[in-house]
Amino acid sequence: MAISFEIPEFVQQMAQMAGFMAQTYMRPYARQLDENEHERPKAFVEAMWPILRDQQKATLEKLTAPPANGGDKGGEPKKKRPGTRNLQLMLMIEQLAWGDAGVYLCLPSAGLGGFAIEAVGTTEQKLRLLTRFAEGDQPVWGAMAITEPGAGSDNSSIATTAVFDEEHNQWVINGEKIFITSGKLALEESNGLVIVWATVNKAAGRAGIKPFVVEAGTPGVSIGKVEIKHGIRASDTVSIVFNDARIPADNILGSPEVQASSEDKGFKGAMATFDASRPIVAASALGVGRAALEFVKEKLAENGVEIPYTLPYHKLTAVQRDVLEMEAQWKAAYLLTLRSIAMLDEGLHNSLEASMAKVKAAKACAWIAQKAVEMLGMMGYSREWLVEKWMRDSKIAEIYEGTNQINTLIVARRVLDYSRRELA
Amino acid sequence: MVSFTPTEEQQLLLDTIRRYAVNDVRAAAHEADESGQIPPELTRTGWQIGLVPSAIPEELGGFGEMSALTGVLAAEELAFGDLAVALQVLSPALLAYPVSLYGTAEQRENLLPAFLEEQFIPATAALLEPGISFDPFDLQTVAAADNGKICLNGSKAYVPLAEDARMMLVYARNAESGDVDAYIVEKGAAGVQIEKREQLMGLRALPTYRVHFVNVEIEAAARLGGAVGSDFNVLLNRSQVALAALAVGVARAAFEYARDYAKQRVQFGKPIAQNQSIAFMLAEMAIEIDSARLLAWEAAWKLDRGEDATREAYLAKQYADKMVLQVADNGVQILGGYGFIREYPVERWLRNGRGFPTFTGMAIV
Numbered sequence A: 001m002a003i004s005f006e007i008p009e010f011v012q013q014m015a016q017m018a019g020f021m022a023q024t025y026m027r028p029y030a031r032q033l034d035e036n037e038h039e040r041p042k043a044f045v046e047a048m049w050p051i052l053r054d055q056q057k058a059t060l061e062k063l064t065a066p067p068a069n070g071g072d073k074g075g076e077p078k079k080k081r082p083g084t085r086n087l088q089l090m091l092m093i094e095q096l097a098w099g100d101a102g103v104y105l106c107l108p109s110a111g112l113g114g115f116a117i118e119a120v121g122t123t124e125q126k127l128r129l130l131t132r133f134a135e136g137d138q139p140v141w142g143a144m145a146i147t148e149p150g151a152g153s154d155n156s157s158i159a160t161t162a163v164f165d166e167e168h169n170q171w172v173i174n175g176e177k178i179f180i181t182s183g184k185l186a187l188e189e190s191n192g193l194v195i196v197w198a199t200v201n202k203a204a205g206r207a208g209i210k211p212f213v214v215e216a217g218t219p220g221v222s223i224g225k226v227e228i229k230h231g232i233r234a235s236d237t238v239s240i241v242f243n244d245a246r247i248p249a250d251n252i253l254g255s256p257e258v259q260a261s262s263e264d265k266g267f268k269g270a271m272a273t274f275d276a277s278r279p280i281v282a283a284s285a286l287g288v289g290r291a292a293l294e295f296v297k298e299k300l301a302e303n304g305v306e307i308p309y310t311l312p313y314h315k316l317t318a319v320q321r322d323v324l325e326m327e328a329q330w331k332a333a334y335l336l337t338l339r340s341i342a343m344l345d346e347g348l349h350n351s352l353e354a355s356m357a358k359v360k361a362a363k364a365c366a367w368i369a370q371k372a373v374e375m376l377g378m379m380g381y382s383r384e385w386l387v388e389k390w391m392r393d394s395k396i397a398e399i400y401e402g403t404n405q406i407n408t409l410i411v412a413r414r415v416l417d418y419s420r421r422e423l424a
Numbered sequence B: 001m002v003s004f005t006p007t008e009e010q011q012l013l014l015d016t017i018r019r020y021a022v023n024d025v026r027a028a029a030h031e032a033d034e035s036g037q038i039p040p041e042l043t044r045t046g047w048q049i050g051l052v053p054s055a056i057p058e059e060l061g062g063f064g065e066m067s068a069l070t071g072v073l074a075a076e077e078l079a080f081g082d083l084a085v086a087l088q089v090l091s092p093a094l095l096a097y098p099v100s101l102y103g104t105a106e107q108r109e110n111l112l113p114a115f116l117e118e119q120f121i122p123a124t125a126a127l128l129e130p131g132i133s134f135d136p137f138d139l140q141t142v143a144a145a146d147n148g149k150i151c152l153n154g155s156k157a158y159v160p161l162a163e164d165a166r167m168m169l170v171y172a173r174n175a176e177s178g179d180v181d182a183y184i185v186e187k188g189a190a191g192v193q194i195e196k197r198e199q200l201m202g203l204r205a206l207p208t209y210r211v212h213f214v215n216v217e218i219e220a221a222a223r224l225g226g227a228v229g230s231d232f233n234v235l236l237n238r239s240q241v242a243l244a245a246l247a248v249g250v251a252r253a254a255f256e257y258a259r260d261y262a263k264q265r266v267q268f269g270k271p272i273a274q275n276q277s278i279a280f281m282l283a284e285m286a287i288e289i290d291s292a293r294l295l296a297w298e299a300a301w302k303l304d305r306g307e308d309a310t311r312e313a314y315l316a317k318q319y320a321d322k323m324v325l326q327v328a329d330n331g332v333q334i335l336g337g338y339g340f341i342r343e344y345p346v347e348r349w350l351r352n353g354r355g356f357p358t359f360t361g362m363a364i365v
Ligand SMILES: Cc1cc2nc3c(=O)[nH]c(=O)nc-3n(C[C@H](O)[C@H](O)[C@H](O)COP(=O)(O)OP(=O)(O)OC[C@H]3O[C@@H](n4cnc5c(N)ncnc54)[C@H](O)[C@@H]3O)c2cc1C
Pocket: A143, A144, A145, A146, A147, A151, A152, A153, A154, A178, A179, A180, A181, A182, A229, A237, A396, A399, A400, A401, A402, A403, A404, A405, A406, A409, A424
């Protein structure tokens, strides 16, 4: 290995494709979808579904193909070279979030639910649950439901219960989940599914928490509140109520050992999905940040303000200083994100780096967008331009997938080598 | 392919420097700062790691390893030990690297073999100028053609080792072209006036000087690169990334010290690190250090590919300037009253770290 920042040509091309989709199917609708909050991004969904469906199909085919054909099935797993899968995802998401951060969240795919299934599901479960995302003309969504009214940052205090009914060989779920991204799309507007984290034994704490798959059409499941939001208004955010919702016995995610484990393996599985999803949230923050930064530079250039990279600090104007600081902050966030992603592709443990990237990217890009509004004066604040929307859209990255405080806490524990108990 | 893992050779080099920084440099740094002297054996040991010699072109007996990336990795590690020692050990590079990159065949053959010797050869460069508004692209020091020779006039500041240096690379505005060129000035050249050692807030162990050039006459062949000249942009970029990496090293020293201290200092019945306000400060420091390091790496990587890295080097340096100040300041803060006491190294790192916005051209990779 050698230190390198070289993005392979074909990955750059994929990112450019995503940029084209963003230009074509996102930007032109961004304002309208922001103003009409619960309208769906139809053009975007229709354009993306065939692409994502076929990608999912290819992934599933690899799962069943023998290794000779590049598949994973049977035999010794061959020694893996570092891939580019997560790198591709990062750059694609960055481009799409540049297009529109709310619309991007409406990507018709297994989404965060898919991350969980990939991370802890058995091969049988992957095939059974993910096939719906790999076929047909109608888009399908997946979602992930952890948060509850009483369990936000402290998601170990989940109160939703899953009780096994031996007679019917079913799990019975009761409780309420809130703030679920694409929950309505998954359960009411498509034949999707939601991964629901519930406890099988409240007294066991974390060890009692397991992931369950709740599919669309399950009786006893209903959409409660449809949230109206500060930003990412095109994204679907809802609460889901489970009232004696019955699901098949094998809809508990993971191998029987994991399921029966008295340790917190299931919970750790959820946490492991964060190692992959936090860099992606960072990437989405970067997209919004870049949108704001590019726009500011464009407007300044129209007004005759150029950004120099050779002047000493004392010779810069206040506006140039601001832009240079925005650029440096963005770049730092990008590089931290790239590192967490490269580690993932190399199969290295990246929890620390993922949290670092997420904290930095979310904070830097929220700041960049806020700064952009300020710098563009009355036009920055006006709904005529998208800058004010980007500011509202950028904030969410500091809140979901672990607030910035929670991710800072994770970084702190790592650098101090402290347990959860030593540093609460 | 994106990767953040150094090569095996780089890792071996880093391990060697780390041992030097931790065992030798750290043990001597406080005394060196107090007395204003770096022990000659310490410089020699650092020199013998062989950083500068390895960059000398192969045809002259070196290894031709002019990698900016290897340079920033090494610089961070050295500054983790002590900034003044790092700048001293690396100061011959201020002359050797530009000559390796742009020197004419004659300049390379005349000047570079000296740096392959076991003994530390003091050499330096003069870029910074006195005053409060220095701009490397608007130098007041001027080189004018004069009867087939070149005449240098102007003043320089913060010139490391000027008094002992066998030779010095002087950056000046070429009176004809208006560009910045570099000129090789030998020790003892007539008209070179070296003032007494500068008194600074930090870097107290490193001898730096103000140097005046009063009608200093040098041969036309003393212009770096001869008729072709050199690319000042590239040299400045290489200097910016070197300084950014050194800042990362200083910051990491402060961070690691404060982290370890916070884990063992008990107040209110528990280690102070168990308070979020301290723990979050440390987390933030770690994130900012990594940010600055990656910016420096990326700029160095671009330089090694021969691409224009002006924007990257500039942003990396600006970022690192602010970062090191903030991190070192937090380091002092975490030590409380002890942070203010010179027996503890954190206040030295704050004094040294504060200088980075000023330290233009004092190191190069
Ligand atoms: C638009 C949107 C989409 C979302 N999508 C999903 C989804 O798809 N699935 C899902 O499960 N959830 C989702 N969430 C929920 C999100 O993950 C939570 O909002 C988040 O984890 C914070 O929880 P909370 O809102 O209960 O805040 P709280 O946990 O009550 O936090 C309030 C404040 O206290 C701070 N805080 C809490 N604990 C600590 C501590 N120990 N130390 C220091 N500070 C602390 C927090 O950082 C925060 O600033 C979504 C939320 C939003 C707004």
